[in-house]
Amino acid sequence: MEIDRQFLKGSISLLLLNLLSRGEMYGYEILQEASRRSANAFALKEGTLYPALHQLEKKGQIKSAWRTAENGRERKYYSLTAKGKKTAREYEKQWQHLTGAIAAVLESK
Amino acid sequence: MRAADELIENIVNLSHLPPGKRRQEIQRELRCHIEDFILAAREAGSDDDEIERLVLANFGDPSQIARGFAWVYRHERRMLRVFVFVLSTVVLASLLSATILAMQAGVAFGFGIPILNVLASRHTAIEALDILSSVAAYVGITSLERLFDGHRFQKATGLLALILAVSIAWCKAVGVSTTFLAFGFVNGFFFRAIRVFITRRIARVGIVVACFALAGFVSSHLRSPVLQYATAVNCASWLAMGAGYQLMTDLAARVDAALFNGLQRVRAGC
Numbered sequence: 332m333e334i335d336r337q338f339l340k341g342s343i344s345l346l347l348l349n350l351l352s353r354g355e356m357y358g359y360e361i362l363q364e365a366s367r368r369s370a371n372a373f374a375l376k377e378g379t380l381y382p383a384l385h386q387l388e389k390k391g392q393i394k395s396a397w398r399t400a401e402n403g404r405e406r407k408y409y410s411l412t413a414k415g416k417k418t419a420r421e422y423e424k425q426w427q428h429l430t431g432a433i434a435a436v437l438e439s440k
Numbered sequence: 441m442r443a444a445d446e447l448i449e450n451i452v453n454l455s456h457l458p459p460g461k462r463r464q465e466i467q468r469e470l471r472c473h474i475e476d477f478i479l480a481a482r483e484a485g486s487d488d489d490e491i492e493r494l495v496l497a498n499f500g501d502p503s504q505i506a507r508g509f510a511w512v513y514r515h516e517r518r519m520l521r522v523f524v525f526v527l528s529t530v531v532l533a534s535l536l537s538a539t540i541l542a543m544q545a546g547v548a549f550g551f552g553i554p555i556l557n558v559l560a561s562r563h564t565a566i567e568a569l570d571i572l573s574s575v576a577a578y579v580g581i582t583s584l585e586r587l588f589d590g591h592r593f594q595k596a597t598g599l600l601a602l603i604l605a606v607s608i609a610w611c612k613a614v615g616v617s618t619t620f621l622a623f624g625f626v627n628g629f630f631f632r633a634i635r636v637f638i639t640r641r642i643a644r645v646g647i648v649v650a651c652f653a654l655a656g657f658v659s660s661h662l663r664s665p666v667l668q669y670a671t672a673v674n675c676a677s678w679l680a681m682g683a684g685y686q687l688m689t690d691l692a693a694r695v696d697a698a699l700f701n702g703l704q705r706v707r708a709g710c
Binding site: 357358359376377378379381382383385386389404406407417 | 451466468469470472473475476477491498499500501504505508509511512513
């Protein structure tokens with residue numbers, strides 16, 4: 332099922348912070364991982380990922396470093412900062428609270 | 441792959457990120473991503489035409505991505521623009537003050553008036569202030585025009601008028617004269633308007649000569665209506681001023697671009 336862009340827009344920070352909380356990743360890897368974990372539900376347009384990553388980096392929630400991978404290819408790896416870890420936990424709590432509340436409304440008769 | 445290169449170029453150009461380290465970094469990152477995608481697509485058995493189509497389809501709308509980057513780095517761009525505006529204004533105003541005062545000193549010399557009477561006077565200080573505010577208004581309009589997509593001159597002028605109104609209110613509150621601000625705005629607006637709406641240079645020069653000669657004539661007659669000699673001196677002085685401002689319209693964009701690119705190179709080197 333295709334997810335409305337507006338839904339995704341609000342949750343992209345949570346999604347990225349959560350993925351990066353599992354370890355450092357580069358852009359292409361983040362997309363692959365998001366797609367794999369969501370059973371292809373999160374088919375983001377690839378280019379739109381980068382402004383979101385740069386925004387998080389600007390907020391100091393993630394940091395980046397260029398490194399050469401084992402196959403010799405250069406990649407920019409992103410990882411969470413301490414502030415990012417804290418934000419990820421907060422976002423997760425808020426998300427669970429919100430989805431719980433929305434589910435309660437949707438299921439109410 | 442040409443399509444991918446064009447796509448990346450398109451994104452960074454539309455994002456209005458100034459040339460330099462940041463822009464190069466984004467290009468490099470997007471290129472790496474597309475190379476990863478191409479490798480994966482080749483392994484999956486796609487041919488080059490198919491891969492090219494997939495890259496464009498999967499990457500998303502370049503203008504939307506560019507807007508995303510522009511939003512992220514908006515404060516940096518604004519700060520840089522304000523800094524370049526201040527620097528351009530100071531450089532141009534200094535250059536113009538020197539040029540106009542040199543021309544007016546030449547006029548004074550030609551009419552047999554002691555040069556020191558012209559240069560070492562209150563008139564010189566007032567004129568320097570007028571030049572500064574005119575240059576600030578002109579460069580201000582050209583800088584503000586960058587914020588808009590359509591009707592740029594009109595919107596930039598409107599915004600500058602608003603800034604001017606606030607500045608005048610503040611000056612009045614602290615008891616500072618505002619004449620030079622109003623003169624600068626009208627002058628800057630006049631020169632920008634003829635630059636935007638009149639395409640032929642000779643026509644622009646003609647308008648400036650006519651308007652400044654008339655302004656010299658009127659201002660002279662307001663002070664001493666009977667002295668033809670004083671009128672001629674005043675008209676020549678105003679024409680020198682007009683020539684200086686005309687020079688400003690030719691130099692402003694070049695000075696602005698040179699300072700902007702220079703600062704970018706300095707930042708990239710840091």
